[in-house]
Amino acid sequence: MLLNRKETILRIRNAEMNDVAALSELMGELGYPTTEKQMGTRLMNIQQDSNYHTFVAVENQEIVGMIGFFRGVSYEVDASYIRIIALVVKASHQKNGVGASLVNHVQDWAQLHGIMKIAVNTGNRRTGSHVFYKKMGFDGTGTGYYKSLL
Numbered sequence: 775m776l777l778n779r780k781e782t783i784l785r786i787r788n789a790e791m792n793d794v795a796a797l798s799e800l801m802g803e804l805g806y807p808t809t810e811k812q813m814g815t816r817l818m819n820i821q822q823d824s825n826y827h828t829f830v831a832v833e834n835q836e837i838v839g840m841i842g843f844f845r846g847v848s849y850e851v852d853a854s855y856i857r858i859i860a861l862v863v864k865a866s867h868q869k870n871g872v873g874a875s876l877v878n879h880v881q882d883w884a885q886l887h888g889i890m891k892i893a894v895n896t897g898n899r900r901t902g903s904h905v906f907y908k909k910m911g912f913d914g915t916g917t918g919y920y921k922s923l924l
Contacts (some may be wrong), residue, residue, distance in 0.1 A: 782833050784872065786879045789828035789840065791817060796830070796837035804862040829879055831863070831872050839863035841876040845889065856884045858894040 785913035789797065791814065808816075820826045820842070829838035842860040858880065863872045884892060 782807065784838075784875055785832045786829050786875060787832065789817065789830045789842075791821075793817075793830055795826075797840060800837070800840050800862045800864065801860075803865060804860065827883070831876055833867070833872075838867040838875055839872045841880055843880055843892075845887070848891075854887075855891040855893055856880060856889055858874060858892065860876060861894075865887045 794810050794814045794817060797817065798808045798810045801808035817828065818872060819829060823844075825845045826842070827844070828840060828842045830837045840860065840862055843856050844860045846855050846857055848855055858877075861873060863876075864923060881892065884890070885915060
């Protein structure tokens with residue numbers, strides 16, 4: 775997907791193993807410090823599961839954002855859904871439409887595959903994300919709970 779944005783072209787494509795350095799940086803910006811080795815292992819495992827997908831946003835040969843999601847099957851209805859697991863845009867490129875472009879790309883992918891529902895969780899502390907997702911048409915419908923088994 776190509777998008778013209780303020781004299782630059784934003785391209786969205788599937789993530790590749792040679793994107794690991796940029797992805798590890800983005801995970802750090804998201805608040806999850808990640809080495810290239812860790813990201814390489816994660817991406818390799820993710821790419822081996824056909825229900826998981828990762829797209830990157832590229833502007834002027836630089837990866838400026840990423841979105842990762844999986845396709846799930848519902849228990850409560852006869853349908854599949856998409857759950858966005860990670861969405862991050864470089865701080866220097868935020869508020870320029872990169873995040874919206876990534877979410878729109880996933881929406882297009884979902885519709886192409888007959889999926890009509892997208893879910894996302896975002897932490898309570900990420901108030902900027904809450905505003906973003908509401909602007910993108912998402913409804914805040916619940917509260918998530920997590921328990922670490924460490």
